[in-house]
Amino acid sequence: MTVAHEHPSEGTDRTRLVPALAAATARLASAGVASPRVDAELLVAHVLGVGRGRLLLIDTVRADELRRFEDLVERRAARVPLQHLLGTAAFRHLELEVGDGVFVPRPETELLAGWGVEHTAPGATVVDLCSGSGAIALSVAQEARPALVVAVERSPRALAFLRRNASAVRVVEADVTDPDILPDLRGQVDVVLCNPPYVPDGTAVPPEVADHDPAEAVFGGADGLDVIRPVIRLAAELLRAGGVVGIEHDDVHGAEVPELLRADGRFTAVTAHNDLTGRPRYATAQRV
Structure with a gap:
């Protein structure tokens, strides 16, 4: 140039x-x-x-x-991601520190975060699974009035960014596919939110994603649901009766994720949500 x-x-x-x-x-x-x-x-x-x-x-x-x-x-x-060059990613009202080793939060995830904010009553307990940079957890902590927000992440590199960003939340290093995590919160949580890895293995992705986003934060197994399935089970264990869950998913999962929530048998009011382009983007449900 x-x-x-x-x-x-x-x-x-x-x-x-x-x-x-x-x-x-x-x-x-x-x-x-x-x-x-x-x-x-x-x-x-x-x-x-x-x-x-x-x-x-x-x-x-x-x-x-x-x-x-x-x-x-x-x-x-x-094709180095713009956010890596700037050192930060804009997300709702936040500027989050990002870089190699942590998934860069996407604008479409702001919709799930906004849903979480709307469903967080004053004094609520909120858990953000697969927290990454802390985008969802921090949005809820900043925009609602929860008593506690817990951000769960397993990647050591992502945790470094999460801890720098997430001064207002409790950070837990854990794998969300482990059914025994967060034993102290079983049946006590009001809102569970999750933006998991969900792209089916082998799907073509842009160079910014393929070369810079950690693969473990992008790809979710052969059908993209390897993490979502245990997350649904974990959410059912964590939520109190009447608590709610919101899970982001790939646009090919518009029918599958709501069906997985229904098939669990512990949720009602299962709802599919589209993003601003009209593509299926996240599903929500309420604990019976």
């Missing part, structure tokens, strides 16, 4: 921002990045230490700023 430089009379090497952004956008588009203009703007705003909305007020960038921007653009063109 190259842009023309200006050399003002004071001798400071500066470059106009508009053509620099245009060149970055073209580079990212040629690399197959889905949102090249937005990514370019976020990257230069990061370099300049300003909000994206303030870019309209900036006419030129210094030579060192341009070099840093061009380096980030090349890394993004190599």
Whole structure:
């Protein structure tokens, strides 16, 4: 990526921002990045230490700023996730620290988190299974008034990010497929939420996912349900009567996950939910 430089009379090497952004956008588009203009703007705003909305007020960038921007653009063109380059991921009202070893939270998961917030009464106990960066757990802790939020994660690398992000929640290192975890909370939980690994093995995924998201946080076995099945059983054990569960799933699981909830026999009010694109995205139910 190259842009023309200006050399003002004071001798400071500066470059106009508009053509620099245009060149970055073209580079990212040629690399197959889905949102090249937005990514370019976020990257230069990061370099300049300003909000994206303030870019309209900036006419030129210094030579060192341009070099840093061009380096980030090349890394993004190599399909390093934008959030890894920025060091944070936006999620609802949060900025979460992310990087290699932790799943980058996706916008569609904000819907499940929002459902969790809506169903968390003051003083409630909430458990977030497969917590990763802590996106769901922290959203509920910040936006509702629970007495306790417990974030469960097994990956040591993900736990490092979770602990840095999750000062407002209780972090538990455990495998959600272990039926014996959280013995002190059996029958005491009001809301269970989970964004598990659910992509069926062998499914083609973008380079950002294949090369940077941990596979154990993405793929869920041959049919994508290897973690969801034990999570449903665990949720039934954790929830009090009348408590609720919400589980995100792949868009191919729109019928399977609600059916698994019904087949367990301990849930009622099983409901399928679509995301904003109309694709099946999560299922909810209430403990009998």
